[in-house]
Amino acid sequence: MSVDVYLVDAFSDRAFSGNPAGVVLLPGFRDPEWMQAVAAELKHSETAFVQIGAEDQDEALPLRWFTPETEVDLCGHATLAAAHVLGGSQRFTTRSGELRCVSTGGGWVEMDFPADPPSRVDGVPPTGLPEVTVTGIGMGREDLLVEVASPAEVRALRPDLAALASLPGRGVIFTAEETAGEADFVSRCFYPKQGIPEDPVTGSAHCVLAGWWSERLGRSSLLGEQVSARGGRVRLELEGERVRLGGRAVTVLRGSLYA
Incomplete structure (x- = not known):
């Protein structure tokens, strides 16, 4: 069985700039050890894993992020990359709660994230x-x-x-x-x-x-x-x-x- 994988340059409107992220679309559950191994193989700062194929297409999709070495709680550029692959507007369930992404025109995607005032x-x-x-x-x-x-x-x-x-x-x-x-x-x-x-x-x-x-x-x-x-x-x-x-x-x- 194969799964679709993408390389997306996020926070940029041209290739080979911005922040590259892997995006892996999963038709079903895969264990975290497998996701970690894939992230290490792809070697990008983060790889997003999105579980797709839910019966309810309006349902928020499970999303997880892995660096080559560890899972992280929040990643903006890989979320942007995942939303871009899926058409722009999307809801995700994550370790940081539900995240909403909305296409705003001109290729821009706006992501609703928790603020982290220092x-x-x-x-x-x-x-x-x-x-x-x-x-x-x-x-x-x-x-x-x-x-x-x-x-x-x-x-x-x-x-x-x-x-x-x-x-x-x-x-x-x-x-x-x-x-x-x-x-x-x-x-x-x-x-x-x-x-x-x-x-x-x-x-x-x-x-x-x-x-x-x-x-x-x-x-x-x-x-x-x-x-x-x-x-x-x-x-x-x-x-x-x-x-x-x-x-x-x-x-x-x-x-x-x-x-």
Whole structure:
């Protein structure tokens, strides 16, 4: 038996940019060990596994995400990739509750995610950060956020990944206000504990960034740019305990998985 597998570049409108994600469509249940093995084989930062084929086509579809090394509770870019493969508008049941995705035109898909406003951390910056001008530190449910003085510092980062892995949380988000371009802020995200040295464009991190920059800039509608080598943009709309993340995606590969 074979299953359909896709490679999708998320948070981008052109191939070979944004964040690549695997999407595997499952006609029935497969055990987590198998999904983990497939994610390790595909080697993308995350692979989404969607159980399709329910009798009720309006039913929310079960969705799980795996890095090459572990299952994760929330992944924005792989959710966007899965919704893109399935036609844009879709509901998913996940470890983070029900997630809704809606096509909004022009290839954009908007995802309704739980907000993750970070708590500010006072005191001396933790040991392990690269040499940057730290202007603020916050801690979300899983991610450490570090605001630095300028976008140039974010773009120039060459962190010690082993040192970052010693810091609390799932990973580290570096961010700075952008005053010269269309975006409101820039960011880069590093997850060495998860087997991801740097994630190209990170939807779940923008659930943290939305709360941070909404408070700092005094508005709920924002545009974030993740300035990794591949790069990508995320539209943000913070609404209480939820945040709507908007992005586009491109399918670059479709095939069959025989395993």
